[in-house]
Amino acid sequence: MTVDTTSILRIRKPQRRLGGRVLRSPAAMLSLVWLVGLVLASLTSPLWLRYGPLEQDLSAVLQGPSWAHLLGTDELGRDLLSRIVTAAAPTLLIAVITPIVAVLVTVPITLWAARYARAEGFVNRLSEIVLSLPGTVIILAFIAAVGTNMPLVMIAFGLLLFGALYRVFFGQAKSLHQQLYVEAAAVDGVKPMTASMCHVLPNMSTTVIVQFVLLFGAAIGLQAGLAFIGLGPQPPEPTWGGMVQTASKFIFQQPWMMIPTGGVLALTIIAANSLADVLAGGSAMPPSLVSLKRRKTPADAAATAPESGTPSASTGRAQAAASAGDVPADADGALVVQDLVIGVDDGPELVSGVSLRVGRGRVLGLVGESGCGKSVTSYAMLGLLAPGLSVRSGRILWNGTDLVRADEKTLQRVRGHEIAFISQEPTRALDPMFTVGWQLAASVKRLRGVGGREARRIALQLLTDVGIVDPPRVLTSYPHQISGGMAQRVAIALALSGRPKLLIADEPTTALDVTVQAEILGLLRGLIAERDMSIILVTHDLGVVADLCDDVSVMYAGQIVESGAVRDVLVRPEHPYTMALLAADPHAILDFEGTTRLASIPGQVPLPGSWTSGCRFAQRCRFASDECTAAIPLQPRVQGDGGVRCIRRDDVRGRQEEWRRPVAVGGER
Structure with missing residues (x-):
């Protein structure tokens, strides 16, 4: 089947719904207009204001609203409207420093702590220390040391907010790091922090933006409070807090003075909080997804043999040797797992002495009940064991390299490029924030090193290869817009984007109906024949094993209890x-x-x-x-x-x- 690539719509970037949510909300639009309007009015004030902010008229002291002075005058006859508008831009622009500093410091540290279990404990303690600090005392001491330099004060305030902001971000980041689409990116060889920035951070965007706006309002309040007690910019420079302080001195002579400045200050903070409330009305967090927690450990294996994948006596003998624990090192370029032992740190073993061998073009079925250790074994081959689990002993050989002892750089060269993973539930392995085409093209560009146009062409061809009837439509669809069977085909296309030599398929047909199961099995058979790939098929279904596998290993309670050719094991x-x-x-x-x-x-x-x-x-x-x-x-x-x-x-x-x-x-x- 051929498809005209010129007819493909451009692969869309992840849709951002925050803008639409703001546009649909009258409260958000009013808040946005108020904030932007204040800044523009302040920056252009010399062009339209009748009086300067420092211009005095001693004949019009402490007056109320009039045609000459729309909001009245202060104790020196200065126009209140001019002073309020002039102070707006500095107040708002300096206030935005606080959320910028807080977010830029907290987000990377949060992603790092959520990704690495060892860093989590250290950062948690650090956040607790920051939370325990008396913020007000520190701000006052800082002003005593550096003076009333408000940009520096706002930077210090942003740093002090790290502890509280980290607590808000960490839970969501930790949950997102456990999603299968993040783990699938790791399988494809994406660096941990790159996967965090590309898949975790976009899904946290709403939370980050909401906290940004809330902190913006808090920074405005802090500036006003410091100016009120005389620790802000000094007179005669106009500040909202300083004007409120002055109005409080003349509250009995001219109570009106408090209303314009206090009203503008209150409306500005209310606008910031109202905007944050509208943004928080929807969540960028995807539905709660249950997945095994995994971390990268030096364990991953697969290989290719120089000869064809046709079953032979030598292959059978090597399989027998592997099952018995006597595996020739990387014999015939095969995937070789030797005496693999996986356990909980300071706890029991989960897998005991597992040995496997998969030759080029061969399909190995790994079967057994739930809880027997099949998935843990397959995750160890990918180097994605859960936090707290580790490979205690054994070897996993790939092209002469023991991946149990390989460094992270070596593992990243293998994942995605040579070993790929097909998830049991493909819709959970696809990032809901991105279109299918964006994810597939990004994977192709990363793994094959091609440009954007060529990546889109390859993405289209991959969807065609896996039997999708309408590739252009699927390319522009989001994961929730396609069926389960189609999502499974997309997951297979993603796995093929790096031209791997080994596929590890974890229950690839369990969640599908019988008809779609047959189609996926037929697709896998075709891939084996066309690409001469090896497959490790983790499954409960002996019918699938009989239909697709050449060899089978039966696991029970962390051990291989029987292995051999499919006909021997299933018939005898x-x-x-x-x-x-x-x-x-x-x-x-x-x-x-x-x-x-x-x-x-x-x-x-x-x-x-x-x-x-x-x-x-x-x-x-x-x-x-x-x-x-x-x-x-x-x-x-x-x-x-x-x-x-x-x-x-x-x-x-x-x-x-x-x-x-x-x-x-x-x-x-």
């Missing part, structure tokens, strides 16, 4: 757990004559920390005996290549039909 299983999974598979129930109910596995996967030294499946196994309490290594299969971790495998091989007898309610067979 040698571990009771594999037999139980097959018996509980709805795709296979019709193959068992007389079966009316799916078999079930009693109990649940044991939690880390409660694992025994023997067989971890023994408590749920129908064939368990006393000898199962001993440590059981992964041994070569009796039939075919691969390994199995069962001391009674010879006894149970002929009793597979027992797992096919469904367990009814109450435990009766």
Whole structure:
């Protein structure tokens, strides 16, 4: 299928809805007109005011409103309107220094602390220290040291606001850093702070703008307060706070003097707060998304073999060796995981001695129940383990490099360029602030080093390659405007933007209906054939494994319990757990004559920390005996290549039909 690239609409930048929200709100428009009008009137005041702010008329002292002086005069006969308007621009322009300093200091530190767990504790303590400081005393001491230099005072005030502003920003930044679209950017090789600036900060834009406007109003109030107590610009320079102070001295002789200046000051602060309230009426925060917290750790692996991906005896033997823990280092250029152990810092292991091998053009299925360690293993291959988790031992080999011990620069060269990730829920891996085309083109430009026009052409071609019927429309759509199946295709296109040699697919068809599942599986098969890629498929669906995979490894409680070629494992299983999974598979129930109910596995996967030294499946196994309490290594299969971790495998091989007898309610067979 060919598409005329000239017909593509330009990929739109992320839509900004704040402007539309302001335009639709009368309160916001009035506030904006008031603030902008004050500044313009003040800057142009020499052109239209009848009197200068310092011009005195002793014959018109303490007068009320008149045609000569619309807002009256002060104790020296100076025109109040001239002085109020003249003071407006300096007051507002100096006040804006405070939010600028506060935001410029707080936002980068917040993004840094939210991204790195080690920095979080330090910055939290720092914010608590700043919050505990007596701000008023510090401001007064600062003025005593530097004088009434209001720009410097506003800078100091902005720095003192760091603690409070950090508390406002941190929770949202932390939540956004856990979103899958931010983690997907890390998989693509984007530097951590770059991902924060491109994906986290835009989603915080509303919060940042609202706080900016609120701090602007607070800075105006601070200036007025300092001028009122005589610590602002000194007379005869007009200031709103100084004029309020003067009016208070003559409150009994001429009470009107307080009204113009106090009214303008109050309306200005109200306008700033009203504008902030309208901006806060909508949120740039995307819907609450649940995802595993992950951080980059030196763990990631994949490789390509010089020969074709056709199954062979040597490939099968290498798979068996990998399963048994004896893996030739980077043999045949394959993905090699050796004795991988992952654990919680100062806690139990989550994965114990996992060994895998994936050759070029091969598809490895990683199956097992939830909680068995499949996803943790796949995240370790990408270097995206959760904070508090780490690779304790083992190796992950990629082109002769052990990525467990590689530095971050090496990992960034691998992620996206050579290893890509397909998320289980693609709409959560796509940033809601950006169009599909913007995200795809940005990924292509970053990973392939091409210009904007060429990136858009490649983005269009990628959408065409993954079977999207109307690529120009999808390019200009936001993630919420496309279906789940189409979003999954977009996620695959994003994964292909760097021309990777290995795809790690975490349940890529779970959230899709049957028809779309078949289309995605067909697409993956086509990619394997056309691009000679390798795939690690994390799934619960044995039907998907049988349809797509060449090899399969079955995980239980953090261990590989059986591995081998798909036909050997699914047709001739040698571990009771594999037999139980097959018996509980709805795709296979019709193959068992007389079966009316799916078999079930009693109990649940044991939690880390409660694992025994023997067989971890023994408590749920129908064939368990006393000898199962001993440590059981992964041994070569009796039939075919691969390994199995069962001391009674010879006894149970002929009793597979027992797992096919469904367990009814109450435990009766």
